[in-house]
Amino acid sequence: MRATEEQPLISDGLLAEFANPDFNAQRGEFDASTRALLAIALPEICNELLSWRQTAAQQPLALALALRSEAIATRVADARCTIRAANPIPSDILTDACETLLRHSTDAAERAAASDVLAQLQQAA
Template sequence: MRATRATEDEPLVSDNLLAQLADPDFDAQRGEFDAQTRALLAVALPEICSELLGWRQTASNRPFALALALRSEAIEARLDQARHDIRAPEPVHPNTLTAACETLLRHSTDAAERSAAADVLAQIRRAA
């Protein structure tokens, strides 16, 4: 396990590290860590706790703002997946392509991207 900060915008504790910590092996479940992991936890635990407290406070004090932030993050993830599906090097199943284009039409802020998605959807419908 490593915690390294690539830039100031990236957290010390990455999502991959959190996933590893959330799925402990047998030794970790018993509280047995090697020296490197103990040092990592000593540095990472305060940041993990601070972030969790921030999320809890926001959820308690501003649930609507938190809901909007989570929705925005989910939409961005859907847009990223749609763009990935469209640009896949291998042939894309028409249903996958249709869903990706519909996602872009519904959520993209880029007018050219929405126009291209509409054109592709029109071609798919003509071909069907």
């Protein structure tokens, strides 16, 4: 089985687990299924890491821009979730979410709504 961009061979959760090993894992003590998983996944993990390192060395600007774009997309998505939350939102968190949308959203209506909310927050203060 080969990893794809949509469905990696090894999940982020499992990578996080391997990145923070428990005492037994730190000593190299794994059960049979974990050893089998590592035997299959380790080449994929190494290939991915080598690819990232090669890209970082050969195209650092492209990689930095891609990572920045991904970070911005995540911030915009988080801001949208904050604004759409069912529970009341503290004004400082709402302000931050609206400012994020003003700076980074590509949707003109969304930016206008964020601007209106910020104006209302300033009037209320």
